[in-house]
């Protein structure tokens with residue numbers, strides 16, 4: 001038996017709902033299941049308006065269109081993030097300006113943002129790494145003082161909060177991912193959350209290929225046509241039906257993931273022996289196959305479970321991480337590293353040489369030293385078969 005890094009979870013209702021969607025006779029987007037999913041998020045998390053997209057990448061591209069990002073604009077974002085966070089804005093001609101991570105967390109260091117703002121700065125993109133919140137009060141204050149848009153890349157942050165507010169509900173816009181590696185998944189999928197009411201109407205138009213089709217179907221206009229820029233950002237009802245089966249089980253999925261996270265925490269926290277869901281022999285291997293000098297460092301200060309999207313360890317250097325991952329692999333357990341700093345990428349070297357030359361030591365450290373352990377719904381069952 002092998003333990004993969006991730007195994008997408010199926011609740012068992014996916015095919016039934018897909019069949020229902022098909023029998024409803026309308027399987028293009030913006031139908032019954034899409035609306036059900038969007039309402040679910042609006043009601044549960046207080047997002048003003050949600051629009052399902054085919055990916056979080058698409059939702060980020062919609063955000064760049066909505067903010068009228070154009071050549072010469074600058075957009076501030078962490079270097080330690082997924083390429084889509086940057087691509088969405090670079091596609092519109094923007095220059096990306098990278099912020100270093102915090103010394104004690106991969107999230108962007110909010111204290112370093114203000115010095116990067118120039119007259120060309122248009123927006124700040126925050127990324128809630130591992131579903132853990134960035135310092136949103138500080139970031140919103142900076143944005144408001146400088147008249148900047150804020151978009152929360154909440155791809156990993158479903159069901160996470162900052163001071164009682166759902167992540168993705170605080171910036172002007174938020175984006176979510178339902179890629180199969182995320183807590184709630186539909187293979188490929190995402191969502192744009194629009195919190196600034198003034199952006200809602202245009203978001204719908206961009207979503208529907210630059211037409212006022214959504215307003216037409218509500219009976220607000222008597223014909224629809226080309227009124228703005230746009231693209232095909234909405235997923236089909238087949239995807240939305242799959243997603244609905246997952247959302248119905250959100251609480252159950254989250255409870256299980258948090259329990260696994262707690263078990264990992266207990267495992268790497270010397271004094272506790274609480275190993276209830278994970279199989280004991282699996283846990284022993286996690287611990288014994290290589291020395292782990294530094295654990296999920298967050299818990300040295302306080303326990304931060306967030307939404308149990310990831311559980312990671314931080315090693316002192318690249319060699320010790322490589323060694324530990326190799327040991328685990330030899331025992332059938334796949335642990336993986338995460339982002340490579342974007343400012344050090346081949347793309348940045350070519351297109352943003354000034355960013356390439358910057359020193360962002362914390363971001364580089366997470367690139368070299370962070371290791372993610374398997375965390376998925378069926379991990380406890382699988383680990384009994386090791």
Ligand SMILES: *Cc1c(COP(=O)(O)O)cnc(C)c1O
Pocket residue numbers: 054055056057058081082084085127153155156176177178179188189190
């Ligand atoms: C997963 C992820 C994305 C991309 O999501 P897709 O739905 O695959 O496009 C973007 N940003 C972050 C931070 C992510 O973790």
